[in-house]
Amino acid sequence: MKTLKLFILLASATLSACSLFTESPDESSSLSNTVISDGIAFTLSIPKSAFARSDSLKLTFQVGNCSNVAREFGFANQQQLGFRLTDAFGNVVLFYPFIVSPAGSGFVLQPGESKDFSISWLFRDHNGNSVAWGNYRLTAYLTEGKSPPVSLLISVN
Numbered sequence: 001m002k003t004l005k006l007f008i009l010l011a012s013a014t015l016s017a018c019s020l021f022t023e024s025p026d027e028s029s030s031l032s033n034t035v036i037s038d039g040i041a042f043t044l045s046i047p048k049s050a051f052a053r054s055d056s057l058k059l060t061f062q063v064g065n066c067s068n069v070a071r072e073f074g075f076a077n078q079q080q081l082g083f084r085l086t087d088a089f090g091n092v093v094l095f096y097p098f099i100v101s102p103a104g105s106g107f108v109l110q111p112g113e114s115k116d117f118s119i120s121w122l123f124r125d126h127n128g129n130s131v132a133w134g135n136y137r138l139t140a141y142l143t144e145g146k147s148p149p150v151s152l153l154i155s156v157n
Contacts, residue, residue, distance in 0.1 A: 060117065
């Protein structure tokens with residue numbers, strides 16, 4: 001019985017900590033998706049789901065420690081966040097990073113802490129061409145396989 005009570009207490013504490021990373025009711029125009037893996041919440045957020053080709057894609061990727069132990073993330077490069085925009089056929093039309101800076105980097109999250117990454121990117125490929133109108137899957141992740149990919153569906157008009 002004590003084990004069950006301890007499990008319920010731990011589960012409710014984890015859920016309440018992870019609730020910090022979900023969308024609040026007053027952000028109804030924004031869009032977000034969260035994947036929780038091994039006590040870490042990975043959340044991709046964007047201000048809207050429909051963009052004009054002249055807009056900038058603005059995304060926030062939050063990494064939150066919902067566990068009760070510190071978590072360390074180490075990288076061989078300076079780029080810790082990556083994203084890709086794929087069309088309906090699975091073709092990657094935008095991606096980041098495309099050049100890496102070889103120098104170690106990292107961060108540590110204590111229980112209950114989070115770290116936000118933000119990117120603002122024009123809807124232009126690396127050759128300067130605008131992406132075509134259509135529906136896309138935006139996927140963000142920590143580089144070097146340090147997180148599961150988190151995706152949202154967007155449109156570019």
